[in-house]
Amino acid sequence: MTAMLNLQGVNKIYNPNSRHPVHAVIDLDLAVQPGEIVALLGSSGCGKTSTLRMVAGFEQVSSGSISLAGRDIHTFAPARRNVAMAFEGYSLYPPLTVRENIAFAMKSEKMATADVTARVDEIAQLLDIEDILDRYPTSLSGGQAQRAGLGRALVRKADLYLLDEPMGQLEPQLRAHLRGRIKHFIKERGLTAILVTHDQTEANALADRIAVMEGGVLQQFDTPAQLKDAPANLFTGTFIGEPPMNIFAAQAKSENGQLVFALDQGVDLSYDPTAFPDALQQAILGLGTVTLGVRPHAVQVRDHGAKAQVYAAQWLGDQTHIAAHFAGGSVVSVHHDRVSRAKGEEIGIVIAPQDLHVFDTASGNAVSHGGTLA
Amino acid sequence: MEHTSPLERILRGIALTAVVVFFMFPILWIVLMSLQTNETILRSPPSMVFEPTLSNYQAIISGQLTGNTATLEIKFMGNLLNSIILSVGSVALALLLGVPAAYAFARHKFRGSEDIAFTLLSFRFAPPLLVLLPLTIIFQQIGLADTYIGLIWVYQLICLPLILWIVRGYFEDISPDVEHAYRIAGHSWFATFRHIALPLARPGIAAAGLLAFIFAWNNFIFALVLASADKQPVTVGALAFITASGIQYGQIAAAIVLSIAPTLALALYAQRYLVEGLSLGAVKG
Amino acid sequence: MGGLTITNLTKRFKDTVVLDDLSLEIEEGQTLVLFGPSGAGKTVLLRCIAGAVEPEVGTIQIGGTDMTDVPPEQRGVGMAFQNFALFPHMSAFDNIASPLTAKRATRDTINDGVQAVARLLKIDHVLGHAPKELSNGQKQRTALARALAAQPKLLLLDDPLRNVDAKLRFEMRLELPRLLAEQGATVVYVTQDYKEAMALGDKIAVLVDGKITQVGTPEQVYLRPADLRIAEQFGDPTINLLDVTPEQDDLGMHIRLSEKRVPLPPGYDGTQGQSCVIGIRPEAIRFTEGPNSIEVTIEAETPFNEKTITLCTTFNGREILISRPAGTDAPDEGKARIDIDATNAVLFDRSTGLRIAPQDTATSRSAAA
Structure with missing residues (x-):
């Protein structure tokens, strides 16, 4: 299958001739399939917005090429790229009503009025903005303006939909519904979309695949499930997941036939070597100094196991978070049900071998996920 | 666009040079003139080649104005001192009064506060001649005519509104939370004004003070009418160069160089504040 | 009593009533979370x-003393601001020291006090930095340290975690209760994040349009929200709110959803025929093949942390959100069947939006007898 959008060797350097050039995007290769929703995820300054702006045409590529639907578009003016975009700052045209804003692009394409009205009404229903269609942007709340902005982008027919932080301002009680509806809308029509966000909840909810960026470099490009189960390095491992992955520095050694990870303050995690294939054991023991990662949902709170002392136990309605002093740092355990633990209580921490992620401390790269080599 | 072609860079350079030449040429010309005798200045066609002389400066500093026919005594250095006394005095007074007032206008919205602030600004719009005649009479009656104090008082018409409006914009720009935080930490409102508001508005106060200084320095009409010879600043004093025996261009030029030197030096020293203060004050105030 | 007592407080800005005859009481040493949408x-x-x-009207008592007309510097409170409000021209040390200098403490006392609170918040290594040299997280901790430095009896925290990144917010959410407990202060904590409210509050006060609509423990607010708006705001994904009219038959009170009978928990005998809204948490709905199951169309699946949220529509077009732990049985695309567990459902009156409290089953039985 040929990719809908293809970025090859894309670089973006700001102020290349100045004393401090900023290399915002470094050698980015990214292929988005037709009908796919891809999220560019990263914290501010990671290069995701520069990438988006290069695709939209607001920024020139310093080197590399971008093709959309078989055309090389990186030299085109934004208007010729056939890309629809929803802006983070919503940027509605102030003198037009919400309805006129949404219909704007279709009107300039000389579409029949009845069609335009039908399309606008459909999108308005989807985004719950039917009752504000005749209002002006200045009278809208942040959430309403953002929904109107989304509507203006989604209503168009384009090869690619670019959504820049599309849900940051949305009213919390609407978010879950709107995520579902927008995903349904995009999927049903087979649209191709790129979502730029710093909010992994949004990326996870909507995207088929997520491109995690940091420091201008693509760290990993994978499905949400893979990112969670098999993070390529320590950065993705700790960046993806809410609450974040528990991390422990450890010394790996072989002791009494067991594979032992010695943590700080004399805490040992011992595993039956059968849980790890020989090649993996060799790799881990060869490194010696490793970093262990375990997802909070996988941390089991038991009566036996490594000793820990609870310092916070918080019930949030649909889950319980337990935080405990452990191995000179802390460990967080998350449960889907309500678990009562008192502050100061001694608990045992058990981490199953299949939930253990091992990273090379020096390079940050993943060594293994569960019992499998990365 | 961050991509600039060589041609673009060259064109930009030319444009910038043109602007600099346009604005700097008069100053350069004046400096050159001040180093020439009247004869070399008036020769035709004018030439950039001449033998520099400091005689103009000598004449002005010594107070002996040597013309073609006679020698005239002028007190240009006295005028310069007057300018300094008047400008520094009026800016100091305006800061003393204006900064607390600006703070009050920025932080406390009371009934009519906008009106009062605007009234103060409107002094800036009114033509000075409108107030001069009555002022002269009143000053003569209460004995303020031809005194430094009287002039400094009148100069507040120029300095006070400027400082008030620029500094007020600066105070409004400081998050009230920062001040609340200091008060909640246990400090009185006056301590908060001194230790939080004043230091944070310092760039604005500096810019406003500088501008006020320049305006006061350049003022002509108030001093012309209200001050006698021994209180006159340089702007009025320069009139003395137009003598019956002709206009002493070289000496005028030297006088101008001397009189713009303090403001120019100040402006260069504080140009960062000035640009910041002006743009902020202009937008916010 | 100690703590904080607010009586009949009213505040107007021009013609807008911002606080409307508001009364609130916090016991000494407790943490009260003030929760509400922006502009509340x-x-x-x-x-x-x-x-x-x-305020225009009303009184504020702090630690039993009427403080309504006392200037801020004499109230003895500590406050952390949402935008941090650090003094930009002072070092972190001087920022934190400001409540101590106000007390004219000796230099040693100030130094010890700042060091102690900085160590507690793990910022002792950046005390010499100016605010602009601090990371967002460090700024937030400095602001908190400043509020704590003078060990105030009453601590006011205005959404202090709003402007820090998700990871730090999570860490602080776990750490803060311990910190606040060590201080022993009475705390008022403002937030818009219901998770923060539930994690930190001994009690939660919900503020809407200048009025308090519910005060209760996190459990009370989450399980028995006083009205529809509160129900909507506690829970992510949000609670399903469906218009229903309870009916009675031989088996007891029930509602009908897509023509299927869903039994109500006991205590709702009086609601027969009343126009109601039922609130059902997304966690209380399961995919099933049971005989009484309801047919739905799956619109979209959106993974959410360790859960999967499914947006479905019933055949009459009602949207329902369903939440299940990630990795559990995925329904096929298209049609599916669901089962609703109404044990913890909440019933609201449709016209007033207020929760209908179930009658105590014991009393309702005796009333029937």
């Missing part, structure tokens, strides 16, 4: 307590 008046209320804003 949370911040204004906090400022009234701090003395930065003067």
Whole structure:
């Protein structure tokens, strides 16, 4: 299958001739399939917005090429790229009503009025903005303006939909519904979309695949499930997941036939070597100094196991978070049900071998996920 | 666009040079003139080649104005001192009064506060001649005519509104939370004004003070009418160069160089504040 | 009593009533979370307590003393601001020291006090830095340290985690209760994040349009929200709210959803025929093949942390959100069947939006007898 959008060797350097050039995007290769929703995820300054702006045409590529639907578009003016975009700052045209804003692009394409009205009404229903269609942007709340902005982008027919932080301002009680509806809308029509966000909840909810960026470099490009189960390095491992992955520095050694990870303050995690294939054991023991990662949902709170002392136990309605002093740092355990633990209580921490992620401390790269080599 | 072609860079350079030449040429010309005798200045066609002389400066500093026919005594250095006394005095007074007032206008919205602030600004719009005649009479009656104090008082018409409006914009720009935080930490409102508001508005106060200084320095009409010879600043004093025996261009030029030197030096020293203060004050105030 | 008592507080800005005859009481040493949407008046209320804003009517007692007309510097409270409000021209040390210098403490006392609170918040290594040299997280901790430095009896925290990244927010959410407990202060904590409210509050006060609509423990607010708006705001994904009319038959009170009978928990005998809204948490709905199951169309699946949220529509077009732990049985695309567990469902009156409290089953039985 040929990719809908293809970025090859894309670089973006700001102020290349100045004393401090900023290399915002470094050698980015990214292929988005037709009908796919891809999220560019990263914290501010990671290069995701520069990438988006290069695709939209607001920024020139310093080197590399971008093709959309078989055309090389990186030299085109934004208007010729056939890309629809929803802006983070919503940027509605102030003198037009919400309805006129949404219909704007279709009107300039000389579409029949009845069609335009039908399309606008459909999108308005989807985004719950039917009752504000005749209002002006200045009278809208942040959430309403953002929904109107989304509507203006989604209503168009384009090869690619670019959504820049599309849900940051949305009213919390609407978010879950709107995520579902927008995903349904995009999927049903087979649209191709790129979502730029710093909010992994949004990326996870909507995207088929997520491109995690940091420091201008693509760290990993994978499905949400893979990112969670098999993070390529320590950065993705700790960046993806809410609450974040528990991390422990450890010394790996072989002791009494067991594979032992010695943590700080004399805490040992011992595993039956059968849980790890020989090649993996060799790799881990060869490194010696490793970093262990375990997802909070996988941390089991038991009566036996490594000793820990609870310092916070918080019930949030649909889950319980337990935080405990452990191995000179802390460990967080998350449960889907309500678990009562008192502050100061001694608990045992058990981490199953299949939930253990091992990273090379020096390079940050993943060594293994569960019992499998990365 | 961050991509600039060589041609673009060259064109930009030319444009910038043109602007600099346009604005700097008069100053350069004046400096050159001040180093020439009247004869070399008036020769035709004018030439950039001449033998520099400091005689103009000598004449002005010594107070002996040597013309073609006679020698005239002028007190240009006295005028310069007057300018300094008047400008520094009026800016100091305006800061003393204006900064607390600006703070009050920025932080406390009371009934009519906008009106009062605007009234103060409107002094800036009114033509000075409108107030001069009555002022002269009143000053003569209460004995303020031809005194430094009287002039400094009148100069507040120029300095006070400027400082008030620029500094007020600066105070409004400081998050009230920062001040609340200091008060909640246990400090009185006056301590908060001194230790939080004043230091944070310092760039604005500096810019406003500088501008006020320049305006006061350049003022002509108030001093012309209200001050006698021994209180006159340089702007009025320069009139003395137009003598019956002709206009002493070289000496005028030297006088101008001397009189713009303090403001120019100040402006260069504080140009960062000035640009910041002006743009902020202009937008916010 | 100690703590904080607010009586009949009213505050107007021009013609807008921001706080409307508001009364609130916090016991000494407790943490009360003030929860509400933006514009509800949370911040204004906090400022009234701090003395930065003067109320028109009402009294504020701190630690049993009437402080309504006392200037902020004499109220002895500590406050952390949402935008941090650090003094930009002072070092972190001087920022934190400011409540101590106000007390004219000796240099040694100030130094010891700042060091102690900085160590507690793990910022002792950046004390010499100016605010602009601090990371967002460090700024937030510095602001908190400043509020704590003088060990105030009453601590006001205005959404202090709003402007820090998700990871740090999570860490602080776990750490803060311990910190606050060590201080022993009475705490008013403002937030818009219901998870923060549930994690940190001994009690939660919900503020809407300048009025308090519910005060209760996190459990009370989450399980028995006083009205529809509160129900909507506690829970992510949000609670399903469906218009229903309870009916009675031989088996007891029930509602009908897509023509299927869903039994109500006991205590709702009096609601027969009443126009109601039922609130059902997304966690209380399961995919099933049972005989009484309801047919739905799956619109979209959206993974959410360790859960999967499914947006479905019933055949009459009602949207339903379903939440299940990630990795559990995925329904096929298209049609599916669901089962609703109404044990913890909440019933609201449709016209007033207020929760209908179930009658105590014992009393309702005796009433029937």
